[in-house]
Amino acid sequence: MKQLQLTLAVLLTLPWASVALAQAKVAAGTPAPAGQSQAAVVWDAAAAEHLLNRAGFGARPAQIARAVELGHAAVVESLLAPSLTDPVDPFAVVSPPRPSKEDMQAMGEEERREAMNQVRRHAREQLAGFAGWWIDQMIEGHDPLRERMTLFWHGYFTSSFQDVKNTQALIAQNELLRKHALGNFGDLVRGIIRDPAMLEYLDNNQNKKASPNENFARELMELFTLGEGNYSEADIKEAARALTGWVRRNQGPDVFAESEFRPGQHDKGVKTVLGVTGKLGADELAEILLDQPACPRWVAGKLLVYLEGREPSAERLEEYARSLRENNYEIAPFLRKLFLDPSFFAQGVRASRIASPIDYLVGTCRRLSIRPPGQLVWLAAGQIGQRLFDPPNVKGWEGGKAWITTSTLLARGNLSGMLLGVVRWEDVMADDALVEEDPSMDSMEGGASMEGMANEMGPGAARRTQKGAAGNAAPKLGEMGRFARYLGEGFRPNINLGARCKRAKAHSDEQIIDFMAAELLAVDLMPESRDVLREFLAQERQQAPGRQQEQEPSAKPGAKGQVSEESLRKLAHLILSLPEAQLH
Amino acid sequence: MQPTQASRLSRRDTLAGMCALGVATWLQGDKRTSPVAPRTLLIVQLAGGNDGLSMVVPHGDDGYHSVRPNLRHSAETVLALDDYRGLHPALKRLREVYASGSLALVEGVGYPNPIRSHFQSFDVWHAGDPRGRSVPEGWVGRFADAAFPADTNPNLIVHVGGTPPYSLHSASHPPAAFVTPAGYRWAGDKDEQEAYANAGMEGAISKDREGKEKAKSQPTEGSSLDFLRKVLSDGQASSGAIRRAAARYQTPVAYPDEAFATTMRHVAALVNGGLGTRVFSAELGGFDTHTDQKNRHDQLMRRLDGALGALLEDLQRTEAGKQVVVMVFSEFGRRVKENGSRGTDHGVAAPMFVMGAPVKGGLYGKHPSLTDLDDGDLSHTTDFRSVYGSLLESWFGVPHERVLGKRFELIDLV
Structure with a gap:
């Protein structure tokens, strides 16, 4: 019962409402910005639901009705306002119980392998724990817009556990994205160029004065700031030199993930990036990129496509790029402008975006008011193409129609059936021919049939096995086993639809x-x-x-x-x- | 014409009858089995940018050994094809395929004004057009429109994997896609199944009757809802046939126990399952080797060889299998000079493999010069659309300019 109240109270608590109403009056008194001549938004249930779907993860009719009562501007301000309630800390991130070098050397071959497996298992469990915590925040947290935007940035400045292999670094990256989710894009860029997980993911650990590595420089320009066509190959080579020396610190077992600057590996020479010449380092590079007119256009385009679900017109893109630039890359004013913009509520935008697996599953939990374990939802989303901390590649998730294939669409139904308690794992996996071959499949622990409902991970599915072909099958089965166990141990939703x-x-x-x-x-x-x-x-x-x-x-x-x-x-x-x- | 209640009911009754027989899915695929196995193409994309110089090694070129001090394969280890070039040491089975005359090696493949972004370069390859995704359909989609305009088989184009590549993008012939066949179904009890199948019928009806005469409630052509309804009806029609074909498949050929080889086994199963599929697509990723390339690339070559070697052996066993051409490509090759992290950065031209019983094996194209470089990169000697075009013309009998928009120099590959 307590949980149910908590869920219902997510958005619309009373003290919050009065504050927001006061702000709404102010907002109502200010004249509409020039150039916005469209009809005003009709703030009805459909409009409110649209906003709560895009700025959060969906709402139930009662919440929507209260949002309608509160008024458009008040709801927007409340979404943007910092939450009065901090999310519960996920848990203490403890280092894996890694044996010392001496201990390792003293071990036999098998003992050593088992010790390393334990370390890896521990890392995976911690990541799963954090992912589950994050999903919990999406389902019932107090700050839906922050969770929504953290998810956006997780696909924008993305890193994968498959490559980074360090839970602490990935959690630190998530905290960076979470901290600035509604803050300043410039701070995100400045943060990401020294983010331990990103330095690892894009090979900057290997980017040294004597031997530059272009990977980070290229993706920084292509995906994080400018977009292809707005820089030259020479710019990439020069930018790579500017980034030399920044690495993820080789930490001891009890140290949090950190980056460090190694002056000896930094190229101190003169570089020219996008017409700016000097003894450029990472910070100067970030400012050069942020100064490019292409940058606000790129970021605005990504935000609009994500939140509206369609490509903006050229004029609309220009308008929002200008706004981002004039607001010095502050994200909150951008979102305020968008969430109040009648075009955001136009017919072609409303209810036309294809829900991502997270949107679909978290939204289903919210709309049904059910509370499955966060980890279960995390694993379920992974099966239909969106496993948090495991993007298909550095571009993040493609989104839109790419979420939907013939098999993921059927699987979505299966997963919601599991959340409702009407579909069992065996129902999905049952295959007459396979049952004949392997009657032990019900054990849910390994066996060929476990691969069946495999990870719909796009390019990542193949990539994940790149390092240690046989070795990778095991953790995957382990995850599936965990998924099956969650269900097998009888996750029954606490709902009474009747x-x-x-x-x-x-x-x-x-x-x-x-x-x-x-x-x-x-x-x-x-x-x-x-x-x-x-x-x-x-x-x-x-x-x-x-x-x-x-x-x-x-x-x-x-x-x-x-x-x-x-x-x-x-x-x-x-x-x-x-x-x-x-x-x- | 508005889909009438009567037509809906009759479809529904047919389906209910099938459910009563315990066949919850349709037999569309089986019905399409034709006595003569159809000509088929399997496209394998090596994602991340495969280092062509490590796959087809110019061991006879002194320049190669000097620009690749750490990554080079020595003349002694490569599987020499001649004095100049040889295959990566791990490509043992593909070397045999080459020797048997069923592997065409096309060297120096690329396109003008190359793009070194993974995503945009893939877009060019997938669209078959330098404009990339500005072209509304992928090249396979356009090919399906040209060659099989009236074919509604939901398994006509099949991607074995997660998200299908843009090459398969098509409004009229979208691909079926799955990672593995088991579990490719919608679960529910008998009544639910029936209702769900009826919901899918609506998508099928809207597809049959597209055009002006749609019922008012039909979503706009090209809308998200329209798309979802088509995928739903395709998924319902596709899944049963695919699951059964894969579960039934028996082969004496041993496939390695790893994901990509399993994918190739699924392809062989479906080829022999009479589903009427004309294009298969699959991906092997992990080729973005900026650091410590050697071990990673060696392992990828072993996987490629193990999986494709088994597949080609398996396909040799059957008439349907002998009608499959396998085309292997990557979005770009890598820089000629290795970087300082024992890896290579993004480059340009690279070789392609075209394999299978119908293929006229041998060397095609021209190995790019290692000295006459374009800003540190190889210059392409063959446009990839020449390879596409050759397959379109000689394997599928489709005028290639109808798909590719203009004419390219063709190669006698098949």
């Missing part, structure tokens, strides 16, 4: 379908989908065994049969498997 329908006075099939669709979908049901659901419910009623059953009866008296809780969950499963449920 009671909810009753409370909402949804008795007839039509009413039940309307109510459930409103709870679970960001878009209207297509008439054809409604027909299919109506037919399904009618059939369920007919097949219901009669009145003596234990389930909460929610059918109106006189109906042929009853709609059981199980049937309602199956209905929810069907709704969440529809094309409509993939949009938000």
